[in-house]
Amino acid sequence: MLSQESLQQIDREIAKYPPEQKQSAAMSALRIAQVEKGWLPKEVIEFVASYLGMPAIAAYEVASFYNMYDLEPVGRHKITVCTNLPCALSGGVHAADYLKEKLGIDFNETTPDGKFTLKEGECMGACGDAPVLLVNNHHMCSWMTKEKIDQILAELEDK
Amino acid sequence: MSGSGLILAGVDGDRAWGLQDYVARGGYSALRKVISEKIPPETIIAELKASSLRGRGGAGFPTGLKWSFMPRSFPGAKYLACNSDEGEPGTFKDRDILRYNPHTVIEGMTIAAYAMGCERGYNYIHGEIFEVYERFEAALAEARAAGLLGQNILGSDFSFELFAHHGYGAYICGEETALLESIEGKKGQPRFKPPFPASYGLYGKPTTINNTETFASVPFIINMGGEAFLNLGKANNGGTKLFSVSGHVNRPGNYEVAMGTPFAELLEMAGGMRGGRKLKAVIPGGSSAPVVPGNVMMDCTMDYDSISKAGSMLGSGAVIVMDETTCMVKALERLSYFYFEESCGQCTPCREGTGWLYRVVHRIENGLGRKDDLDLLNSVTGNIMGRTICALGDAASMPVQSFVKHFGSEFEYHIENKKCLVPPEVQYEGSQIYVRP
Ligand SMILES: Cc1cc2nc3c(=O)[nH]c(=O)nc-3n(C[C@H](O)[C@H](O)[C@H](O)COP(=O)(O)O)c2cc1C
Numbered sequence: 001m002l003s004q005e006s007l008q009q010i011d012r013e014i015a016k017y018p019p020e021q022k023q024s025a026a027m028s029a030l031r032i033a034q035v036e037k038g039w040l041p042k043e044v045i046e047f048v049a050s051y052l053g054m055p056a057i058a059a060y061e062v063a064s065f066y067n068m069y070d071l072e073p074v075g076r077h078k079i080t081v082c083t084n085l086p087c088a089l090s091g092g093v094h095a096a097d098y099l100k101e102k103l104g105i106d107f108n109e110t111t112p113d114g115k116f117t118l119k120e121g122e123c124m125g126a127c128g129d130a131p132v133l134l135v136n137n138h139h140m141c142s143w144m145t146k147e148k149i150d151q152i153l154a155e156l157e158d159k
Numbered sequence: 160m161s162g163s164g165l166i167l168a169g170v171d172g173d174r175a176w177g178l179q180d181y182v183a184r185g186g187y188s189a190l191r192k193v194i195s196e197k198i199p200p201e202t203i204i205a206e207l208k209a210s211s212l213r214g215r216g217g218a219g220f221p222t223g224l225k226w227s228f229m230p231r232s233f234p235g236a237k238y239l240a241c242n243s244d245e246g247e248p249g250t251f252k253d254r255d256i257l258r259y260n261p262h263t264v265i266e267g268m269t270i271a272a273y274a275m276g277c278e279r280g281y282n283y284i285h286g287e288i289f290e291v292y293e294r295f296e297a298a299l300a301e302a303r304a305a306g307l308l309g310q311n312i313l314g315s316d317f318s319f320e321l322f323a324h325h326g327y328g329a330y331i332c333g334e335e336t337a338l339l340e341s342i343e344g345k346k347g348q349p350r351f352k353p354p355f356p357a358s359y360g361l362y363g364k365p366t367t368i369n370n371t372e373t374f375a376s377v378p379f380i381i382n383m384g385g386e387a388f389l390n391l392g393k394a395n396n397g398g399t400k401l402f403s404v405s406g407h408v409n410r411p412g413n414y415e416v417a418m419g420t421p422f423a424e425l426l427e428m429a430g431g432m433r434g435g436r437k438l439k440a441v442i443p444g445g446s447s448a449p450v451v452p453g454n455v456m457m458d459c460t461m462d463y464d465s466i467s468k469a470g471s472m473l474g475s476g477a478v479i480v481m482d483e484t485t486c487m488v489k490a491l492e493r494l495s496y497f498y499f500e501e502s503c504g505q506c507t508p509c510r511e512g513t514g515w516l517y518r519v520v521h522r523i524e525n526g527l528g529r530k531d532d533l534d535l536l537n538s539v540t541g542n543i544m545g546r547t548i549c550a551l552g553d554a555a556s557m558p559v560q561s562f563v564k565h566f567g568s569e570f571e572y573h574i575e576n577k578k579c580l581v582p583p584e585v586q587y588e589g590s591q592i593y594v595r596p
Pocket residue numbers: 213214215216217218219220225242243244245246247330331332333334335336368369370371373549550551554
């Protein structure tokens with residue numbers, strides 16, 4: 001179900017916790033699985049649960065509770081923009097509007113070519129860098145301007 | 160990032176976060192001292208008490224006192240957790256501490272583990288800052304390789320294992336018992352207290368949880384002594400503190416200053432008001448803290464006591480600055496949406512109440528407000544506060560109560576005229592993408 005590399009990464013996470021507490025690695029294991037698969041289909045969640053020796057339902061609960069897990073397919077690149085108040089005061093909402101206009105989609109939509117999904121995010125703990133956006137959950141982009149957004153989209157277009 | 164403080168002092172440069180640079184700045188000397196002089200745990204806790212260090216995570220609880228609750232001689236596992244789940248809107252200090260000075264957190268946690276007899280610790284890092292999580296892991300590896308972490312630290316019989324745990328998007332995991340549930344690989348839902356974590360924490364074992372900045376302050380306290388740390392600030396408000404300044408200023412960012420620094424001075428450090436516009440309001444301690452009108456704020460100093468006298472809280476030290484282009488109804492609408500979105504749903508007053516608050520503020524903002532809506536808002540908050548498992552209920556209520564209290568006329572104008580007091584084009588201009596000079 002998962003590649004050898006992903007399994008090795010998961011094993012490294014398991015080793016962080018006491019031997020009888022493998023479930024503690026559930027969040028990381030789901031993250032690693034999502035990076036490989038692009039999103040978390042039911043079978044992948046079940047696989048992670050059995051790999052960690054926990055009930056499948058407990059792994060679903062985790063996957064559905066935390067909002068960076070995608071339980072539906074997303075575009076090749078997921079862009080999350082923070083629109084919470086501190087960011088909004090420095091252009092968070094305008095940056096989101098610009099992205100919507102450029103991509104021709106609203107929040108929670110994917111471009112017809114399947115390349116981009118746009119999400120509205122809550123505070124990312126980077127409000128001093130506003131506007132900020134997160135690319136594919138793991139790469140934060142600070143001090144966004146329209147030009148920088150253009151640049152990021154162009155780079156992602158080819159990836 | 161800037162400042163003449165302690166934690167952020169000398170952290171400029173690409174490799175400043177690394178072990179070598181940290182040691183060159185005097186890093187790990189506090190841990191070396193504790194171990195080589197075999198300083199008794201009680202002495203460490205006494206220094207912390209003398210320093211008047213108060214938890215930097217929001218509640219401001221005295222750290223020395225918290226550490227003294229841990230049953231040091233309790234047989235079996237005891238745990239330490241660092242709360243780097245920074246998700247309170249406006250707060251972005253722990254991210255800078257972890258990426259620019261991660262070893263001070265590792266050193267602080269290791270001293271804490273020594274003082275409380277913990278064998279293992281976890282640093283819970285906010286989901287959205289994966290790159291910072293990776294940086295922290297790299298710092299952990301450096302510390303282990305140098306014998307500063309792990310088995311028999313610095314050749315002594317003291318051992319402490321420390322790991323990073325990565326969150327994945329849930330504000331509520333910043334609440335300390337939700338954080339523990341999350342480390343256990345579960346949904347992050349807060350636990351009923353009591354029992355408190357000091358008796359029943361991670362995996363049911365005694366656990367102490369502190370904020371990143373709290374741990375980062377510890378090595379400095381050990382090195383300079385509790386009293387000297389206290390004297391950097393003012394009585395009951397020891398030391399320096401990082402303030403995350405966001406919103407309508409010219410230089411948003413973190414500023415580490417002495418406790419008791421006048422707000423006006425902090426505002427000046429942050430470059431003053433953007434476009435020279437007039438200060439309208441400040442949320443001085445993260446989005447959960449009551450809003451303070453600008454003129455009142457200008458007379459405050461940045462410490463627990465002064466901000467509390469002004470009717471708010473120092474909280475996490477997140478200072479959200481709003482100028483005259485801000486519509487207070489719209490500002491509150493966004494915050495209320497956040498709490499509604501982030502409620503874990505366990506308690507009815509919070510789950511239903513946060514939705515209700517958001518819907519009422521939303522309809523006022525959209526010209527559909529009703530005459531008695533302000534009374535309704537006050538009554539809903541009254542029914543949430545004090546009736547929930549964790550403090551998120553209160554956190555959602557305090558902004559509503561304070562916005563209505565201080566800017567009630569703006570809400571009434573909305574209800575009567577079905578539009579904002581601040582013209583839309585003015586708001587539009589004031590919320591433009593801020594391009595740094
Ligand atoms: C909803 C909620 C969110 C919280 N978020 C954080 C957080 O992001 N970081 C933090 O350190 N404390 C947060 N806290 C406070 C913690 O529960 C806890 O008091 C703190 O981590 C203790 O550390 P300290 O004593 O060093 O401040 C939050 C509390 C609540 C109720």
